Amino acid sequence: MPNELITLQLGHYANFVGTHFWNLQEASFSYNPKQPTSDEIDLNILHREGQTLQGDSTFTPRVVICDYQGSLKSLRNSGGLYKELDEKSVPPWEGALTRIEEPPERPNSANKFLAQVAEEQVRVLRLSKMHNNTVE
Secondary structure (H helix, E strand, C coil), X not given: CCCCCCEEEXXXXXXXXXXXXXXXXXXXXXXXXXXXXXXXXXXHHHEEEEECCCXXXXXXXXXXXXXXXXXXXXXXXXXXXXXXXXXXXXXXXXXXXXXXXCCCCCCCHHHHHHHHHHHHHHHHHHHHHHHXXXXX
């Protein structure tokens, strides 16, 4: 894998920015062999070339995307591009697993105070909004 990069998008904001990055990348190259992509862009560094089921050439970003379950609604859970994977064909993980858990943090007095301040601000904003609606 010389001269190949795998990008990491970890979290909601990174995925938002990454989406725009990949859209800009795709806008800058051409699938048409008669109109080659600019020499400034080497597609083989950030993309993997492949073919669709119809035999058309396509470029897939080399990216690892992590976010909360369900937040990437347009992507398949399996990660497959063109067909669904049969779960029986994927071998289960046979390595050792380690689960690390920490007990939830106990609220301290500063956190309680900040929560009370936040609740008070929300209450004041609601009252202010109600007042502004009745004045108009």
